Amino acid sequence: MQLEKTTKPRQKEGKRGYGDACGLAHALELIGERWALLVMRELMFGPRRFSGLKRDLPGISANVLAQRLAELEERGLVRRAKLPPPASVQVYEATEWGLEAAPVLGVLGKWAARSPLHDPSLPISHVSVMLSLQTMFEAELAGDFEATGRFRLGDVTYLAEVREGRIDVRRGEPGQCDFTVTAEPAQLAGVVYGGAPIDAIRIDGDLALAKRFVTLFPLPSKVA
Amino acid sequence: MQLEKTTKPRQKEGKRGYGDACGLAHALELIGERWALLVMRELMFGPRRFSGLKRDLPGISANVLAQRLAELEERGLVRRAKLPPPASVQVYEATEWGLEAAPVLGVLGKWAARSPLHDPSLPISHVSVMLSLQTMFEAELAGDFEATGRFRLGDVTYLAEVREGRIDVRRGEPGQCDFTVTAEPAQLAGVVYGGAPIDAIRIDGDLALAKRFVTLFPLPSKVA
DNA sequence: CCGTATCCAATAAGATACTG
DNA sequence: CAGTATCTTATTGGATACGG
Numbered sequence: 001m002q003l004e005k006t007t008k009p010r011q012k013e014g015k016r017g018y019g020d021a022c023g024l025a026h027a028l029e030l031i032g033e034r035w036a037l038l039v040m041r042e043l044m045f046g047p048r049r050f051s052g053l054k055r056d057l058p059g060i061s062a063n064v065l066a067q068r069l070a071e072l073e074e075r076g077l078v079r080r081a082k083l084p085p086p087a088s089v090q091v092y093e094a095t096e097w098g099l100e101a102a103p104v105l106g107v108l109g110k111w112a113a114r115s116p117l118h119d120p121s122l123p124i125s126h127v128s129v130m131l132s133l134q135t136m137f138e139a140e141l142a143g144d145f146e147a148t149g150r151f152r153l154g155d156v157t158y159l160a161e162v163r164e165g166r167i168d169v170r171r172g173e174p175g176q177c178d179f180t181v182t183a184e185p186a187q188l189a190g191v192v193y194g195g196a197p198i199d200a201i202r203i204d205g206d207l208a209l210a211k212r213f214v215t216l217f218p219l220p221s222k223v224a
Numbered sequence: 225m226q227l228e229k230t231t232k233p234r235q236k237e238g239k240r241g242y243g244d245a246c247g248l249a250h251a252l253e254l255i256g257e258r259w260a261l262l263v264m265r266e267l268m269f270g271p272r273r274f275s276g277l278k279r280d281l282p283g284i285s286a287n288v289l290a291q292r293l294a295e296l297e298e299r300g301l302v303r304r305a306k307l308p309p310p311a312s313v314q315v316y317e318a319t320e321w322g323l324e325a326a327p328v329l330g331v332l333g334k335w336a337a338r339s340p341l342h343d344p345s346l347p348i349s350h351v352s353v354m355l356s357l358q359t360m361f362e363a364e365l366a367g368d369f370e371a372t373g374r375f376r377l378g379d380v381t382y383l384a385e386v387r388e389g390r391i392d393v394r395r396g397e398p399g400q401c402d403f404t405v406t407a408e409p410a411q412l413a414g415v416v417y418g419g420a421p422i423d424a425i426r427i428d429g430d431l432a433l434a435k436r437f438v439t440l441f442p443l444p445s446k447v448a
Numbered sequence: 449c450c451g452t453a454t455c456c457a458a459t460a461a462g463a464t465a466c467t468g
Numbered sequence: 469c470a471g472t473a474t475c476t477t478a479t480t481g482g483a484t485a486c487g488g
Contacts, residue, residue, distance in 0.1 A: 016459075016480080019282045021413065022352035023333035023359075024265055026342045034256070034461070041248055050470055058243045061462050066471060075341065076448060090470080097447040100335060107331045109247030111324060117299065118250045128246035135247075189245065223321040224300060240461080240478080258480075274451055285481050290452065313450085 030075050031101065035060055037108070039068050040077065040094060040101055042127050045158070045171045047081060047091035056125040077101070106135040116224040120194060126153035129185040130160070130169050133192070136217040139165040145216070147209045150180040153188065162213065179205030179213075192217050254299050255325065259284055263292050264301065264322060265329055266351050269382070269395045271305060271315035280349040301325070330359040340448040344418060350377035353409040354384070354393050357416070360441040363389040369440070371433045374404040377412065386437065403429030403437075416441050 018025040031037050035057065042053050054065055069092055072078035077098035083089050094101075109132065112118065130151065142165055150173070151158040159174040160167060181188060183201035190196035192214050203210045242249040255261050259281065266277050278289055293316055296302035301322035307313050318325075333356065336342065354375065366389055374397070375382040383398040384391060405412060407425035414420035416438050427434045 018259075018262065019346055020262070020352070021342075021344045021346040021348040021410070022262075022265070023336045023342070023356065024329050024352070025262060026339060027332040027336035028258075028261060030336060030339060030341070032256075032258070032261075034252075035242075037252060037256075038242065038244070038246075038249060041246070054470095059462085061464085062471060063463095063473085064461060067460090076339075097338060100338070104328075104331050104335055105248050107328050108251040111328055112247045112251035112254060114321060114324070115250060115254060115300075117254070118245075118247070120245050122243055122245040124245040128244070128248070132247065186245070275449080278451095283481080285483090286451075287453075287482090288480065 027104075030077065031072075031104075033068065033071070035064060035068050036072060037101075037105065039065070039072065040098060041105055041131060042125065043078065043092060043094040043098065044102055044105070044131060045127055045169075047083070047093035049089060049091050053092070056127065058123050072098070105131065109135055110220070114220045114223045116222045120189065124185045124189055126156050126158070126185045129153065129189050129192075130158045132189070133160055133217060134167060134169045136193075136219070137162075137167040138216055138218055141216045141218065142167075145212060147179070147206075147213050148174055148177040149210065149213055150174055150177040151188070152180065152182040153185050160213075162216065167216075177205065179203055179207065179210040181210065193219055251328075254301065255296075255328075257292065257295070259288060259292050260296060261325075261329065261332070263289070263296065264318060264325055265355060266349065267302065267316060267318040267322065268326055268329070268355060269351055269393075271307070271317035273313060273315050277316070280351065282347050296322070329355065333359055334444070338444045338447045340446045344413065348409045348413055350380050350382070350409045353377065353413050353416075354382045356413070357384055357441060358391060358393045360417075360443070361386075361391040362440055362442050365440045365442065366391075369436060371403070371430075371437050372398055372401040373434065373437055374398055374401040375412070376404065376406040377409050384437075386440065391440075401429065403427055403431065403434040405434065417443055 017029050031040065038057055039053065042048055042056055050065070054060060054062060057065065069078060073080065077095055078092055079095050081091055081093050083091055113136070130153075142162055146163050148159065148161045151160060156171065157173055158169060158171055159177065160169045161174070181201055181203055187196070187201050191198055191201050198211055198214060241253050255264065262281055263277065266272055266280055274289065278284060278286060281289065293302060297304065301319055302316055303319050305315050305317050307315055337360070354377075366386055368389075370387050372383065372385045375384060380395065381397055382393060382395055383401065384393045385398070405425055405427055411420070411425050415422055415425050422435055422438060
């Protein structure tokens with residue numbers, strides 16, 4: 001008799017969902033694919049171009065990035081936009097709801113920080129570092145400390161403002177700031193999280209404030 | 225000339241990591257594979273057997289479940305244990321660190337609850353429903369309301385205790401309780417989240433407390 | 449019954465080349 | 469630069485079959 005295995009009926013043709021009403025399962029259908037959350041991470045501080053995303057996501061291939069962006073767009077997490085002239089380039093930006101995924105990134109990252117398998121020597125993007133400042137900031141360590149720092153990481157500038165026990169991190173130039181850090185993302189991470197001496201990064205402005213600033217982001221103890 | 229494509233050097237042979245020092249990327253390497261977080265979900269209220277996991281994860285195949293459990297075990301999130309005699313069966317349980325992933329599940333689920341694509345008609349496990357109560361509980365709606373409910377979902381019994389603006393959900397029999405709900409997980413979800421009438425589920429004990437109880441878990445508004 | 453191991457077909461991911 | 473096309477490899481799911 002002939003083999004008919006190729007004609008087997010499949011209950012869910014074409015889709016590979018979890019078939020589970022749990023919100024968690026649905027979340028994984030939205031952003032559970034490989035690279036999806038890292039793409040969202042790169043969009044958290046504002047619109048990005050395709051090539052920038054590709055550069056900062058080490059090892060992603062163009063077709064996978066294009067597919068992820070298309071999926072995230074059709075799910076309502078990402079939107080294509082055109083930057084106003086004279087730039088007029090196409091960019092990808094997170095929608096409102098997409099930006100609401102920020103706590104997800106924070107909780108995941110914070111949880112993983114306790115992992116004994118974590119390798120901090122790998123490359124890291126400027127978005128990752130600045131987002132980690134937002135995530136790992138500890139209000140109790142800050143007390144009533146106040147400072148505004150400017151961070152020149154490669155060709156992107158961020159602004160981090162500590163005030164009233166909160167931190168606000170965003171892209172752009174501050175109107176004024178107490179100090180300016182100029183470094184590669186990995187160097188900054190080394191100083192804040194790796195115990196590297198602060199002169200591993202260039203600091204202009206109020207060095208004392210900067211020294212205090214970098215102590216506000218404690219790493220949790222490793223689990224093993 | 226001969227094709228030598230199969231001998232291409234691959235920079236990360238055998239592993240498919242993200243090559244990214246970001247904590248988020250590492251989190252995804254730990255629990256980013258398909259099914260991994262859903263397996264963790266099923267372990268959040270205590271040890272489970274292989275067959276129970278397979279039953280409550282709709283559509284997972286035995287080999288994938290076995291592989292996920294093995295990976296989670298070697299990463300320190302899951303541990304094999306043997307239930308004490310007379311049961312003496314092997315179970316899987318979350319480690320301390322694995323249990324610390326609970327907030328991750330909560331944040332993800334809560335975020336996804338705003339999705340317009342969510343289909344609540346799919347099957348749902350008892351763990352999912354009880355975990356969602358923990359997640360979606362709104363302290364402000366509770367005020368100083370106090371109640372202890374027993375939930376018989378299939379062959380598993382849970383206990384949910386609302387007190388001092390907090391909720392505690394766990395497996396087991398309560399010493400005493402105000403009401404007992406007997407239902408399938410989907411029916412309970414329908415009453416709590418779907419606006420189904422409360423008589424869709426069986427309630428013994430204090431009906432008034434139970435009616436109030438099921439109002440403490442508001443769904444966020446859909447995003448589109 | 450409790451898993452494990454193995455095979456196979458379908459998909460997703462990765463590498464690379466190429467086009468407007 | 470911004471993707472698409474194509475091809476290769478890896479992972480997944482489904483169906484058994486197997487050992488305790």
